[in-house]
Amino acid sequence: MRLSKLFFTTLRDDPSEAEMPSHRLLLRAGYVRQLGAGLYSLLPLGFRVTRRVEQVIREEMDRIGCQEMEMPVIHPADLWRESGRYDQIGPEMARFKDRSGRDMVIAMTHEEVVADLLRDIVRSYRQLPVMVYHFQTKFRDEPRSRGGLIRVREFVMKDSYSCDRDEAGLDRSYQLHHEAYGRIFERLGLRAIAVASDVGMMGGSQAHEFMVLNPAGEDVLALCESCGFSANRQVAAVRPPTIPEAEQRPMEEVETPGTTTIAELAAYLGIEPAETAKAAFFVAGDGRLVTAIVRGDREVNETKLANVVRAEGGLRPALAEEIAAAGMEPGYGSPIGAHDTMVVVDEIAAGTPNLVAGANRVGWHMRNVNVGRDFRPDLIADIDNAQEGDPCPSCGLPVVLRNGVEVGNIFKLGTKYTAALGATYLGEDGQAHPIVMGSYGIGLGRNVACIVEAHHDDKGIVWPAQVAPYAAHLVAIGSNRDPQVANIAERLHAAALAAGPEHEILYDDRDESPGVKLTDAELLGMPRILTVSPRSIAAGGVEVTIRATGARSTISIEEVEASLTGVPTED
Numbered sequence: 322m323r324l325s326k327l328f329f330t331t332l333r334d335d336p337s338e339a340e341m342p343s344h345r346l347l348l349r350a351g352y353v354r355q356l357g358a359g360l361y362s363l364l365p366l367g368f369r370v371t372r373r374v375e376q377v378i379r380e381e382m383d384r385i386g387c388q389e390m391e392m393p394v395i396h397p398a399d400l401w402r403e404s405g406r407y408d409q410i411g412p413e414m415a416r417f418k419d420r421s422g423r424d425m426v427i428a429m430t431h432e433e434v435v436a437d438l439l440r441d442i443v444r445s446y447r448q449l450p451v452m453v454y455h456f457q458t459k460f461r462d463e464p465r466s467r468g469g470l471i472r473v474r475e476f477v478m479k480d481s482y483s484c485d486r487d488e489a490g491l492d493r494s495y496q497l498h499h500e501a502y503g504r505i506f507e508r509l510g511l512r513a514i515a516v517a518s519d520v521g522m523m524g525g526s527q528a529h530e531f532m533v534l535n536p537a538g539e540d541v542l543a544l545c546e547s548c549g550f551s552a553n554r555q556v557a558a559v560r561p562p563t564i565p566e567a568e569q570r571p572m573e574e575v576e577t578p579g580t581t582t583i584a585e586l587a588a589y590l591g592i593e594p595a596e597t598a599k600a601a602f603f604v605a606g607d608g609r610l611v612t613a614i615v616r617g618d619r620e621v622n623e624t625k626l627a628n629v630v631r632a633e634g635g636l637r638p639a640l641a642e643e644i645a646a647a648g649m650e651p652g653y654g655s656p657i658g659a660h661d662t663m664v665v666v667d668e669i670a671a672g673t674p675n676l677v678a679g680a681n682r683v684g685w686h687m688r689n690v691n692v693g694r695d696f697r698p699d700l701i702a703d704i705d706n707a708q709e710g711d712p713c714p715s716c717g718l719p720v721v722l723r724n725g726v727e728v729g730n731i732f733k734l735g736t737k738y739t740a741a742l743g744a745t746y747l748g749e750d751g752q753a754h755p756i757v758m759g760s761y762g763i764g765l766g767r768n769v770a771c772i773v774e775a776h777h778d779d780k781g782i783v784w785p786a787q788v789a790p791y792a793a794h795l796v797a798i799g800s801n802r803d804p805q806v807a808n809i810a811e812r813l814h815a816a817a818l819a820a821g822p823e824h825e826i827l828y829d830d831r832d833e834s835p836g837v838k839l840t841d842a843e844l845l846g847m848p849r850i851l852t853v854s855p856r857s858i859a860a861g862g863v864e865v866t867i868r869a870t871g872a873r874s875t876i877s878i879e880e881v882e883a884s885l886t887g888v889p890t891e892d
């Protein structure tokens with residue numbers, strides 16, 4: 322490919338809107354352009370990398386027996402009503418009416434379509450198991466799109482679906498995907514770790530996310546460096562620390578003016594935050610007010626809380642008037658004397674005696690509050706956010722918290738969709754059984770961005786050979802003065818082109834200064850930079866620079882040509 326013909330342009334300066342290195346470099350090097358919030362065009366270079374990532378994923382999906390197909394982007398809303406998700410999913414799903422006035426959705430994912438196909442096609446246990454996948458455009462109207470290709474609204478995703486007779490079959494399909502994902506991320510040059518995760522809007526019984534550590538990542542992971550335990554903080558189980566035993570003392574009111582935070586309260590009374598109860602107030606999608614109590618030194622984990630109160634569609638913070646309507650005072654609130662609220666108390670707080678909690682009166686708290694004696698919780702559960710240094714649930718040693726970006730996920734769905742849609746098969750017992758499903762996703766653009774995050778330096782991108790848009794970047798220097806330079810460069814370019822599409826190289830034939838050409842070659846990031854100049858010819862051939870290490874050597878023209886075309890060199 323001649324650079325003089327390539328549809329792209331590089332930027333000399335860092336784009337001001339880009340915070341993450343991948344965003345900055347993909348813009349600067351002319352791989353992508355932004356059309357709107359969370360909407361990106363892939364320029365030819367960006368498209369080529371994405372196609373190579375897609376091919377790695379395709380090969381590993383095919384290898385585990387997953388069959389490629391394609392399902393539509395636009396779905397009739399009725400299908401999503403059958404599963405119940407039409408109403409459960411909020412404004413992140415785009416909806417419209419077609420010309421006949423029928424409700425339609427722009428698909429975020431394809432569980433419903435697969436379940437619909439299963440009820441059409443599968444009759445007998447002999448047709449199972451089966452696994453299918455596709456690469457398809459998705460649209461999710463995310464409120465915060467940021468970080469370039471890391472968090473977008475429109476993106477292409479590989480999503481695959483396993484369809485089994487029973488849970489044991491699902492376990493096998495899940496394991497096959499787990500292993501395939503490990504191979505995919507390794508081939509893409511990503512150090513991804515599988516962490517236990519929340520099932521979220523997918524539903525189902527078990528899920529893992531494949532995470533790449535990145536300080537700018539939106540997810541927080543709890544990791545144990547001793548035993549290898551890893552979980553998304555959203556679900557990380559915290560083992561309660563030892564709780565001091567004490568006699569329950571009588572509850573009494575104490576004046577605490579101007580203490581609306583735990584820090585102010587503890588300082589005013591001269592006690593530890595761990596001796597207080599912290600209240601947080603949320604409203605579920607169905608309008609229920611949920612009062613969550615954790616110990617003052619801990620934080621409420623909203624995902625755990627939403628799961629234990631079965632708040633499909635999540636929770637939002639309660640308004641002051643909603644809290645007051647339940648008989649509680651924001652800043653001095655507690656469940657003591659409250660009404661019309663569901664009270665969930667964390668296990669650690671529930672087991673700690675004689676806490677200081679709000680008196681539901683401005684400027685006052687209660688001392689010696691004991692859960693169960695002074696108010697009755699509706700639920701006692703782990704709703705606590707894991708903290709750095711908490712004991713690992715597996716081995717008890719301290720965990721560390723790290724930020725990560727999710728590059729893939731796998732879900733055990735079970736029969737949630739097939740039962741709702743009536744996708745059954747006749748078993749060997751002659752009875753109808755719902756088909757057991759799993760679903761598995763990998764976003765292409767996000768993986769491209771994560772590869773750049775992991776493979777770049779201060780000069781530009783450093784593509785791993787497996788996904789580089791071109792195998793080499795050929796730079797001709799002084800070709801307008803020295804016809805020999807032009808001849809050699811043209812010969813190498815033609816040889817690579819003739820060897821087939823997978824051997825194609827990028828050839829900088831532009832009328833630019835050597836400085837511009839070499840700077841661009843480093844910015845664009847092909848694994849090898851081949852420089853032909855009067856000096857390299859005098860030294861015996863072509864100067865070959867390995868982009869990753871900067872190592873340079875002069876190699877004969879014949880040898881370089883052979884390496885470009887895949888023909889082994891003689892001797």
Ligand SMILES: [Zn+2]
Pocket residue numbers: 545546547548549550713714715716717718
């Ligand atoms: Zn551990």
